[in-house]
Each structure stands twice: as C-alpha cells, then as structure tokens.
Amino acid sequence: MHMPKFKGRRTGGLLLAAALALTLGITGLSQANTAADAAKVQFKPLVSETTGRLGEILPLPQTEFEAMTEQDYAKVQAPAFHQVRPPKGAPNIVIVLLDQVAYADPQLFGGQIRMPTLDKLAKDGLTYTNFHVNALCSPSRMTLLTGRNQHLAGVSTVIDTATAYPANSGVRPRSVATVGEILHQWGYVTSYFGKNHEVPPYEGSVSGPFDRWPTQSGFDKFYGYIGGEQSSFYPNLIDGTTHVERPRNDPNYHFNTDMTNQAIAWLRGTQSLTPDRPFLMYYSSSGGHPPHTPRPDWLKKHLYAGEFDKGWDVMREEILARQKKLGIVPENTQLAKNPDYIKKWADLSPDAKKVYARQMEVYATLVESADAEVGRLVDTIEDLGQMDNTLFFYITGDNGGSSIGEINGVFNEWSALNGAPEDVAYLKKRIDAGEYGGPKSYPNYSIGWAAAGATPATWMIQMTHAGGNMAGMVVHYPKGIKAKSELRHQYAHLNDIVPTILDVIGVPEPKMVNGVKQVPMSGTSLKYTAADEKTERHVTQYNESSGNRSIYHEGWLAAVVHRAPWQHEAPQHDFEKDDWQLFHMAEDFGLANNVAAKYPEKLKEMKELFRQEAIRNKVFPLDDRGFQLLNPVEAGRPDLMFGRKSLTLYPGMRGMTENNFINTKAVSYTITADLDIPKEGAKGVIISQAGQNGGWSLYVKNGKTKYVYNWLSREKYVIESSEPLPTGRVKVTFDFAYDGGGLNKGATGTLSINGKKVGSGRIEKTQGAVYSLAGETADVGIDAPTPVTDDYPFYDNEFTGTIRTVRIDLK
Secondary structure, X not given: OOOOOEEOOOOOHHHHHHHHHHHHOOEOOXXXXXXXXXXXXXXXXXXXXXXXXXXXEEOOOOOOOOXXXXXXXXXXXXXXXXXXXXXXXXXXXXXXXXXXXXXXXXXXXXXXXXXXXHHHHHHOOEEEEXXXXXXXXXXXXXXXXXXXXXXXXXXXXOHHHOOOOHHHOOOOOOOOOOHHHHHHHOOOEEEEEEEOOOOOXXXXXXXXXXOOOHHHOOOOEEEEXXXXXXXXXXXXXEEOOEEEOOOOOOOOOOHHHXXXXXXXXXXXXXXXXXXXXXXXXXXXXXXXXXXXXXXXXXXXXXXXXXXXOOOHHHHHHHHHHHHHHHOOOOOOOOOOOOOOOOOOHHHOOHHHHHHHHHHHHHHHHHHHHHHHHHHHHHHHHHHOXXXXXXXXXXXXXXXOOOOOOOOOOEOEOHHHHOOXXXXXXXXXXXXXXXXXXXXXXXXXXXXXXXXXXXXXXXXXXXXXXXXXXXXXXXXXXXOOOOOOOEEEOOOEEXXXXXXXXXXXXXXXXXXXXXXXXXXXXXXXXXXXXXXXXXXXXXXXXXXXXXXXXXXXXXXXXXXXOOOOOOOOOOOOOOHHHOOEEEEOOOOOOOOOOOOXXXXXXXXXXXXXXXXXXXXXXXXXXXXXXXXXXXXXHHHOOOOOOOOXXXXXXXXXXXOEOHHHOOOOOOOOEEEEEEEEEOOOXXXXXXXXXXXXXXXXXXXXXXXXXXXXXXXXXXXXXXXXXXXXXXXXXXXXXXEEEEOOOOOOOOEEEEEEEXXXXXXXXXXXXXXXXXXXXXXXXXEEXXXXXXXXXXXXXXXXXXXXOXXXXXXXXXX
C-alpha cells in the first residue's frame, strides 16, 4: 500500500503526528531531532488513506525515519521509542466462562446452586436473561473469542470430530483473528487460563504446528489444557506450548484452584511491572463440566445434602416460579414438556432416586466451588484497584447441561462410549463407598438434571435451541455502566462479546490483521443495552450442530431436532424429512407451544431464512455423523499416524494424546522395548497409555516384567513374567493378540524376555472406542497424569533403568 510522506516540521507534519499520538494513546511517534535537523526528518502517517480509521489495519504502522546526516549523537535529539497503547482510559477486559453449566442452575436465574460471586457482580451490574451460545463447547469458544459465527471460524462440532469440510476442519482461518490478537496489537497484556478445546487433534503434539494454540493466537500467557476435559486432580497441563507436571506433593491439588492461582500471579506481576497497560484475561473454568469432582474439602461439606431429593420434575416447577418472581422470565411463561426419554421422578425406584440426587449434589458443589474461585480472582482485581475500570463478562455456561451421562449418569464417563453403560446398582455401590465425586471417579450426572437446568425450556447440549443454546450472563463495569442490579431481556449471543469489547474500548473492528483480510464479525455490540432496556439490535441468529438446527428472527424461533443426544447413530432419513417446529419466543419464552400448524407461512419463511443464513455462513453441507467422527479415517481429517504400522519411541517422550499416538484399540500389536538393566536391577514404567479410568501399562516391579490392562476402572487384567529381568542389554516384548469381531472384544497377551516366553494371560474386555481423548496420555518411562494401576504410585513411577527405544508394531 502506498503510504504518502509528509515533512516533520514543527508546524505541520510533526504537530499532526503528535496530535494523533495524544488522541489515540500511541507513544513513540517520531520527533524532530533538532531545530536544524527537523526539516530533514520525514514521517509516514498512521492513518491509512484507504480505510480512513486508525486500527482497521493491524498491526498499526510504525513511524519511519529517513537517514540522518549528523554523525554525532550528542547533536541529535533521539526520537521517542515507538509503543502502541489503546485509547486513554481503556478498560481492562475479563471474560469468565463456566463449562456446561445450564441456564437455570444458578440461584440468580432461579435455580438452587449458590453462586455468591455471580450475585455480587449482578448487584452492581447487568444480568442478561436472553443470552445465547452454540450447542457444543468448541463452537461456542471459537465464537466467543472471535466474534464470528462458528462455521466461519471452522468449527461446527467439537474439535475432536473435525472433518475435511472447511466449516468443520477445526482450523480457524487467519482471516478470523481472536480478541487476544486484536488487543495484543493495541498494546494490551493478554492471558488465557483454563480449558482450550480449540486446537485440531492432529495439531496437538510436540510437532505442532502451534499457530492455533493460545500463545500464537494473541495471548501472551496460556496456562491450562488443550483438550476438552480431563481430571481435576491430575490434569494434562500446558504452560504456553510446553507440557508441565502439576505439583507432585500437593494432596489438596485441584485444577480450578491451580488455574486461579496462576491467573492471580499473572495479574499481580503484570500490574506491578506494567501498570500503564490494560489487561485482557480469558478465564475458561472447567467448573460444571465432567468429571464432576469438586475439591475434596468442598465435597466433605455435603453442602447440598437432601436438596435434590424432590427430583427434577418438582425442581423445574419451583425454578419457574422463582424465575417469574425474579423477573427472569415473563409472567405468562409456561414449562416446556421434557422428552419422553427422561423418566418421571415419581416412577423411579428408591435406589435410582438416591443415586440421581447424589449426582446433582456433587455437581452443584462443583459449580459453587468454581464460583468461589472466580471470587478469588475478583478479590485480586479489587485489591489492585482495577475493578471499577474492568469490563467483566461472567458467562455461566457454554452449551447447556451435559448429556453424556444419559439416563443413569456415570461413575466413569468413558463407559458408555465403550459399550459398557453403568446401571443404578453399580452406581449405588460406588456412591455408598463414598467414591463418587472423589479422585478415583470420573463422574457425570443423569440427563434429567441437564433438562431441569434448562427451565423453563427443556433439552441440553447438542441441541440448537432451548436448553442447548441458552446461558446466563452478567456484565459488570462500574466506570461505564450507570445502571445497577438491572435485567436486560434483549436477544444476545456469544458473537456479540468481541464487538462489545471493541466498542467500549473505542477501537474499530479490524479489516486486515497481519496482512490477511478479515471476515466481518457476526455479532452486534451490546454497549447500547447499558442504558436501553427494550430495543433489540441482534434480530437474526442461526445455530447448527450435527444436523440439529434453528433460526431466530425478531421474536420467532424455528428449530428441528434431527438427532437427540442419546441417539448416537445418524438418523435414517434425509434432512428434507425433518419435522420443523415453530415458537413465538417473544410470547413463549420457554418454547412450550409448537405453533407450526397454526402459522405454516411463517414457518416456511423461517426455514428459507435459515437456508439463506446457512449459505452466507458456509454451514452446508450438513453432517449428522456422531461418535464415528472420533475416528480420523472416518472423518477424513489429517492424522499423524495415518497408514503407519510401526512407531518407534524414545526416552523422554511424554504427553502424547490419544489422537497423536498409534492406535492400540481393537487391533493386534507388539511392543518391543530395548533396555539396559543396571546391576542393582530396575523398576518403574517402560511405557503406558491412558490412566486410572482405563488404559494399559508395561512396567517392572520386584524385578519382574508386568503388563496390566485397566478396563474402565472396573476390572484389571495382569500378566506377569515368571522370572526376573536379567541385567545388561535386554529386549522385552509384549504381544497383544486381539480376538477381533468388532470393538470392545477380548485379547490374549504374551510376555517375552530376549525372545523367551515368560508369561501369558487373557484380557477379557477392552476399550475399543476411546481411552480418554486428550485428558490422559501415552508416556515413555513414566505413567502420567494418572496411573493405570495401583501397583505403583502416582508420578513416582519412573523407570530406573535405561530405555533405548520402545517400538509398537501393528499386525
């Protein structure tokens, strides 16, 4: 682009440049060196002649200088250093997002879960009662951080099921910059703590690329995890792009506390060193998402004992009554009917009621404790004197309540995915033993609670309307919002957050970032709602997930249930045969009355509007495949191991997620370990995959080689060598002969040392679909984050001999 020059004289160019600096907060604009030299210095203006507004092209252009003729620095005044800062008085930005908390769970929205921090911010801020998200977490998170609709950001479902279609490739285009990148370019210090779930599975290894990881997407600091979920006690942690261990000797460790400690430390450090630079913090809490495992000291309090014994049917009625009293919903709101799949509480057995009630007690405790961690963050901002000038978004959910537990809930979330659902008797046994919600569990509640959390509507995650795309939100900004403790009922969406931030700061939406033309943002700034209680500017919004779809327009909502969350296989009918429903949301906030038959022309109009929005947002083609998309071959996405039959590993290779490791599920394979055993012998893990909720490990104990297969933390199959390992150079082989005939079948295992068979045994059950995705890892020389077996301790299980190589060969 041609950038015209102008002379830097004290009357003219210099004054214009200085004026721009003062107005826009940009320091370091060049100054004339001396009176005599002033005419010799030339500047390039900061305003683009094509866009006309500073900031529409990022990065902001630096002032350039022509060569000086004076050779003695003492005779030339040095120019100010070029630094970019946002407009004077620009606020700090904090975005808090809770994971899989349902719309009506918090007391603020009529529910039973106590969230004092949310209440505190609402008292001095605005509560948004008609706020909408996407139907799954990866799409919601992409939209939240970019201001674009999910398909424009390359994610239509969870990132783990990315396909070859651009709208679901999992690859956020460079034409879709994050708010972190934009504010970083404006001089903010930026940070990201907690859950990510925005990196394609094939980009999650040590090989990268790291382009879409937070620290290369505009965030100076990232501490958290890249996958969708993991253990709160033994997480697979990332600091920047490096795998790190959680503290080994902290028996009270919990990730929600850890991420808050990290966030607080970052805040204090940056405010100490650079108090002149505002901060952006994205605090992505795992609170609400399975595993429902609060910190043990919280769990021991039994905070919600007996509070859910009445069941979800009565609970929904009571929530609706409270919502009306609080003004959350209109007085005429009716309760939507639950799907038939969700049983009536009165029809359940006493044992089922006991099990389900305890599940909700644990979940509620987790959410309240997560809110307490947000409270620690708020306290820190207040202590730093920054709360009044902080635009604080607190969003209590990203996609509705969880459905993975299905009707019974689960002690181990991976059970259902591996064809081994858990019945009430099994769950009661675990609850009676006091294990449910503790470090040995990986639980999730019954889907009935997810539907209750959607009150006055129904449905949950994966559904593109009602409980699948509604969440609560509070906005707190004392410096910029005069209204206190007020409700806002205008339709709003996640894609409105970034436009709001830019509007409040006073910088434009960029049209070009790092040389790439940007896709226009999809949302609308909510700044107007601070003073306006009724006007609605966001009047149209589509949503789509695995064939489920909806369209909102000026108070009307059309939606189709293409596949319910408990229907894992794609429907056996075409999209054209789907039964669309129509709701007049302006008069029926709970979506209780389908008026499609009454207003056929309106429904036709809405369906056509969806088609137009789908084309404009690159939604087509629709893809209704389910869990089979976890298989990269089925999905058609890149896979690091595609076509490979052999993988050679080396000591120190750790943190390899399931998607970045050779497939050991439902196949036959051989492990060959080339070792050096010292004279005193060796112990510890040679190689392991996954952890306490399912996986396998090859290790040495008491001088003997052992292999253990952990089936869903229910059964463990152990094969042990009949003789100890010799010293010196040793080759250990384990042969896994799979029975075949589909997923989740059995196998025969054989151990050999230096070619001699030393042990064999049966493995009656295996996990054929999934171990844990990104939460647990494959590791050479150690078993982390959690151990496959109790035969060796957490973390302190490193191999004490020397590993030369470990090779896995598929048969």
